Amino acid sequence: MSDIRDTRVDECSGGQQKRLSIAxxxxxxxxxxxxxxxxxxxxxxxxxxxxxxKCLKQLSESHGIAVITSIHQPNNDILMLFxxxxxxxxxxxxxxxxAPQELGHHLNKCGISCKSHQKxxxxxxxxxxxxxxxxxxxxxxKQTSRDTEWLDEKCENETKLxxxxxxxxxxxxxxxxxxxxxxxxxxxxxICKWKQLLAELMFFILFPILLATYKSGLxxxxxxxxxxxxxxxxxxxxxxxxxxxxxxxxxxxx
Numbered sequence: 001m002s003d004i005r006d007t008r009v010d011e012c013s014g015g016q017q018k019r020l021s022i023a024x025x026x027x028x029x030x031x032x033x034x035x036x037x038x039x040x041x042x043x044x045x046x047x048x049x050x051x052x053x054k055c056l057k058q059l060s061e062s063h064g065i066a067v068i069t070s071i072h073q074p075n076n077d078i079l080m081l082f083x084x085x086x087x088x089x090x091x092x093x094x095x096x097x098x099a100p101q102e103l104g105h106h107l108n109k110c111g112i113s114c115k116s117h118q119k120x121x122x123x124x125x126x127x128x129x130x131x132x133x134x135x136x137x138x139x140x141x142k143q144t145s146r147d148t149e150w151l152d153e154k155c156e157n158e159t160k161l162x163x164x165x166x167x168x169x170x171x172x173x174x175x176x177x178x179x180x181x182x183x184x185x186x187x188x189x190x191i192c193k194w195k196q197l198l199a200e201l202m203f204f205i206l207f208p209i210l211l212a213t214y215k216s217g218l219x220x221x222x223x224x225x226x227x228x229x230x231x232x233x234x235x236x237x238x239x240x241x242x243x244x245x246x247x248x249x250x251x252x253x254x
Contacts, residue, residue, distance in 0.1 A: 008192060015048030019055055026059075035059075037069040046075060053081045076119045089128040095140035096124065097148050106147070110139045 004016055012020065018040055025035060040056065041049035060067045071078070079085065079100045087096040096106055104120040107113070114123045130137050189197060 006191065013048070014044050015052055018044065018048075018052050022055070022059070031063060031065065033065060035065050035067045037067065039070055039072065041071055041074070041078070050078055050081075053078050057081050073125065074121065076121055079121050087124060087128060089130065089132070089137050089140070091131045093132050093137065093141050094144050095128055095137060097144055097151075106140075106143065110136070110143050112136065112140075 004012060007016075009017065009020065022035075022037070022040075025032065035056075037056070040052050044052065056067050056069065059065060082100055084098065085096065085100050085103075086094060089095045096103060098106065100121070103124065104114065107120055107123060112123060112127070114120055127134075127136050127140065132138060132141065
């Protein structure tokens with residue numbers, strides 16, 4: 001992300017915005033042990049999608065973070081980056097749960113053979129477009145249920161419920177955080193709002209000069225003749241605005 005640190009978010013590509021959203025979650029004082037991401041590859045081309053998934057893979061291995069993500073129509077290269085996959089058919093029934101490398105063996109056990117040029121994931125995606133009423137889908141569901149019985153027993157025996165919920169360690173406030181927030185705010189204003197800041201600066205410089213010039217008599221309003229003849233005695237600009245004759249001149253008659 002260092003190569004786009006001075007780029008506005010709306011000017012980043014889709015893949016860069018995906019990586020940025022992941023990085024924001026990782027800037028916490030206490031890094032999460034579980035990261036859930038919904039469709040991180042949606043709207044990306046194949047190269048950008050693969051880069052995002054490689055980033056998640058490296059993140060999981062380097063920091064020990066479990067990453068759970070949903071993905072639609074992955075190609076074989078992206079699929080092999082996963083450690084475990086859970087495939088759902090139409091209607092929300094599970095047709096495979098396990099390592100992606102074992103997917104071909106799972107299809108063979110269910111009597112589904114792939115052609116020589118066809119990847120197992122492509123065949124499975126074609127089958128999962130059907131509902132549970134389809135005979136092939138029912139066979140896949142039964143075989144998956146038999147293969148994952150040991151996992152259900154393991155979860156039931158080893159999982160412990162926490163009656164008080166998961167303990168959360170909040171970040172304590174330190175004075176240094178003020179410096180970080182001020183630096184980030186000033187940097188954002190300089191990069192994204194420099195035109196607005198320049199306009200405000202010019203206003204605060206020119207307005208006092210014009211006001212001081214008027215009060216010193218070097219600047220005067222072009223008033224109508226009837227007002228100039230009365231020689232309005234005004235001690236300040238506020239008094240001038242409260243003058244009845246001047247107000248009647250500016251305001252249209254009813």
